[in-house]
Amino acid sequence: MKNYTSIEWIDANKTLRLLDQSVLPAKVVYNDYTSAGDIATAIKNMVVRGAPLIGVTAAYGLVVESFRVKAADISELADLIEKADVLLRATRPTAVNLFWALDEMKRLAPVSKFETQTQYKAGLLSAAQQLAEQDIQINKKIAQHAMQLMPKNAVTFIHHCNTGSLATVDYGTALGVIRMAHEQGLATTVFVDETRPRLQGAKLTSWELKQLGIKHYLIVDGASSSVMSNNKVDLCIVGCDRVAANGDVANKIGTCNLAIVAKAHKVPFFVAAPLSTIDLNTLCRSDIEIEQRDGDEVTNIDGAQIAPEGVLVYNPAFDVTPAEYISAIITEKGIVYPPFQENLQKLKEA
Numbered sequence: 053m054k055n056y057t058s059i060e061w062i063d064a065n066k067t068l069r070l071l072d073q074s075v076l077p078a079k080v081v082y083n084d085y086t087s088a089g090d091i092a093t094a095i096k097n098m099v100v101r102g103a104p105l106i107g108v109t110a111a112y113g114l115v116v117e118s119f120r121v122k123a124a125d126i127s128e129l130a131d132l133i134e135k136a137d138v139l140l141r142a143t144r145p146t147a148v149n150l151f152w153a154l155d156e157m158k159r160l161a162p163v164s165k166f167e168t169q170t171q172y173k174a175g176l177l178s179a180a181q182q183l184a185e186q187d188i189q190i191n192k193k194i195a196q197h198a199m200q201l202m203p204k205n206a207v208t209f210i211h212h213c214n215t216g217s218l219a220t221v222d223y224g225t226a227l228g229v230i231r232m233a234h235e236q237g238l239a240t241t242v243f244v245d246e247t248r249p250r251l252q253g254a255k256l257t258s259w260e261l262k263q264l265g266i267k268h269y270l271i272v273d274g275a276s277s278s279v280m281s282n283n284k285v286d287l288c289i290v291g292c293d294r295v296a297a298n299g300d301v302a303n304k305i306g307t308c309n310l311a312i313v314a315k316a317h318k319v320p321f322f323v324a325a326p327l328s329t330i331d332l333n334t335l336c337r338s339d340i341e342i343e344q345r346d347g348d349e350v351t352n353i354d355g356a357q358i359a360p361e362g363v364l365v366y367n368p369a370f371d372v373t374p375a376e377y378i379s380a381i382i383t384e385k386g387i388v389y390p391p392f393q394e395n396l397q398k399l400k401e402a
């Protein structure tokens with residue numbers, strides 16, 4: 053049974069409680085945050101991670117900051133919130149949800165709507181709470197639409213990285229699809245890519261699936277072709293951090309490898325994507341900034357060095373899967389099939 057929450061607003065203390073994902077599954081630790089700066093550090097260090105979740109977390113970062121600072125008037129408070137906005141935007145470049153959520157906070161709670169600091173703070177809180185609740189409903193709609201893609205009685209997935217309640221406010225995107233298949237009675241099996249180097253699959257997805265009681269096998273990322281050769285895999289499903297206007301998809305490093313292998317084995321490859329992750333201003337893969345992370349993520353596992361001292365490391369945190377390898381993109385408004393350029397435009401305008 054799922055008994056954890058990735059994010060929670062503690063109104064009594066005007067603090068944000070976050071589950072520390074960097075110590076799972078060994079320890080379940082919740083930390084309370086009182087400043088945008090500490091929340092920015094938590095996002096950058098992947099204490100909290102997952103495209104939709106970092107967006108909502110950043111939104112709450114503005115809220116905790118508004119209650120922390122001491123401003124002479126609403127204008128000074130607005131300036132301090134703007135500084136927090138800039139700080140939060142600088143944490144991670146690839147997931148468009150981070151920028152979308154902070155833009156939504158400006159749209160939903162512009163300082164011009166309020167006369168007093170108290171009203172502005174309440175407006176920011178209400179906006180963040182709205183984004184959080186919306187995220188859960190969006191995830192369930194994605195999963196509902198995905199059910200039409202499922203085989204009748206049993207389904208076997210390959211999944212990459214983590215896209216569950218630990219990557220969202222709750223329910224998950226791709227993992228929400230898997231969860232709903234299980235909840236609707238399909239015999240559900242998941243091959244879980246461990247997802248080097250941060251091991252979100254091994255540490256987080258396996259933990260979530262165990263809580264949900266869903267049968268799964270942990271595999272190394274390089275095993276996906278062997279799994280597809282020797283098992284009936286019905287579909288691959290992943291989340292995303294940014295979908296370009298032409299359907300190219302940025303997601304955790306290794307996703308493109310899986311998509312290419314899936315195509316070679318004629319296994320359908322689906323992307324679960326909230327509309328907030330689809331960015332029509334990003335035209336194609338070359339427009340997506342890929343986050344480069346520290347080499348020690350590759351040379352060390354939980355502090356144990358596994359590579360020679362001083363080895364050169366190339367550690368992009370994401371890759372971009374060209375649209376040609378994607379069977380369909382599942383959104384809360386429905387399933388988008390190729391041609392993605394045309395059909396994503398129609399969906400966003402609908």
Ligand SMILES: CSC[C@H]1O[C@H](OP(=O)(O)O)[C@H](O)[C@@H]1O
Nearest residue numbers: 101102103215219291292303304
């Ligand atoms: C719900 S999709 C989450 C998305 O974010 C992950 O990246 P990270 O763990 O670095 O935040 C991964 O790309 C997932 O697919």
